[in-house]
Amino acid sequence: MRIDIITIFPEVILPVLQAGILKRAQARDLLTVNVHNLRDFTTDRHQTVDDYPYGGGAGMILKPEPLFAAIKKLEPESTARIIYLTPQGTPFNQSLAEAFSLESHLILICGRYKGIDERVRMKLVTDEISIGDYVLSGGEIPALALVDAIGRVLPRALGNYESAQEDSFSQGLLDCPHYTRPAEFEGMQVPDILLSGHHDNITRWQHEQSLKRTAERRPELLKNMELSAEDVAYLKNNK
Numbered sequence: 001m002r003i004d005i006i007t008i009f010p011e012v013i014l015p016v017l018q019a020g021i022l023k024r025a026q027a028r029d030l031l032t033v034n035v036h037n038l039r040d041f042t043t044d045r046h047q048t049v050d051d052y053p054y055g056g057g058a059g060m061i062l063k064p065e066p067l068f069a070a071i072k073k074l075e076p077e078s079t080a081r082i083i084y085l086t087p088q089g090t091p092f093n094q095s096l097a098e099a100f101s102l103e104s105h106l107i108l109i110c111g112r113y114k115g116i117d118e119r120v121r122m123k124l125v126t127d128e129i130s131i132g133d134y135v136l137s138g139g140e141i142p143a144l145a146l147v148d149a150i151g152r153v154l155p156r157a158l159g160n161y162e163s164a165q166e167d168s169f170s171q172g173l174l175d176c177p178h179y180t181r182p183a184e185f186e187g188m189q190v191p192d193i194l195l196s197g198h199h200d201n202i203t204r205w206q207h208e209q210s211l212k213r214t215a216e217r218r219p220e221l222l223k224n225m226e227l228s229a230e231d232v233a234y235l236k237n238n239k
């Protein structure tokens with residue numbers, strides 16, 4: 001997969017690509033990420049990327065010409081997804097990460113100021129994505145959130161097949177509590193079942209803990225899930 005990121009702050013993006021799973025996915029050629037400075041696509045002496053909004057008001061708008069020039073230079077095929085990160089976009093989630101991970105070319109446009117000229121959106125943008133209902137100062141951190149979430153679900157990116165298996169097993173549920181040594185700390189014991197060595201019982205306990213936590217903290221997640229008869233019975237008995 002190829003991902004091109006268009007931004008006026010490449011220095012915010014670059015270090016994040018050079019660590020962890022993203023570094024490894026790139027080293028193994030599962031992923032190529034290119035970061036493009038929007039200012040490199042300006043033609044005036046001051047490398048102007050923004051201008052005042054027609055109609056007035058506070059804040060600046062990213063001009064259409066540099067964005068059109070940048071995207072043209074990337075020569076996207078008709079199948080490329082051109083994703084604009086914006087607070088007005090579709091809320092990002094794991095399903096979208098998985099769907100995007102099947103694409104061959106993504107172009108991410110990071111907004112700043114008050115946004116981008118509407119004509120870029122009309123002519124070029126195929127998808128608009130938000131990462132949640134809070135105000136950030138630009139699309140750079142959202143773009144990195146997408147690259148990270150997409151990068152780790154690329155086939156073979158985890159390296160650890162079991163992690164992917166576990167993720168898919170508990171798909172849509174919150175994680176269960178985890179413990180490591182020592183078995184007693186500040187008077188708090190690790191649950192006996194985790195020390196029991198009965199792997200089937202441990203797996204069931206972990207799954208029930210996930211169900212319980214999800215019901216308590218994110219009940220709306222359970223509504224859209226297909227639960228087994230055992231899961232439904234457990235939830236009914238542990239209300």
Ligand code: 9D3
Nearest residue numbers: 085086087130131132135136137138139142
């Ligand atoms: C005046 C209305 N504001 C929208 C709530 C303007 C505005 C605020 C912040 C326009 C852009 C931004 C910068 N944020 C993003 O570019 C952004 C973002 C976000 O702030 N939260 C969650 N997801 C995203 S994706 C891009």
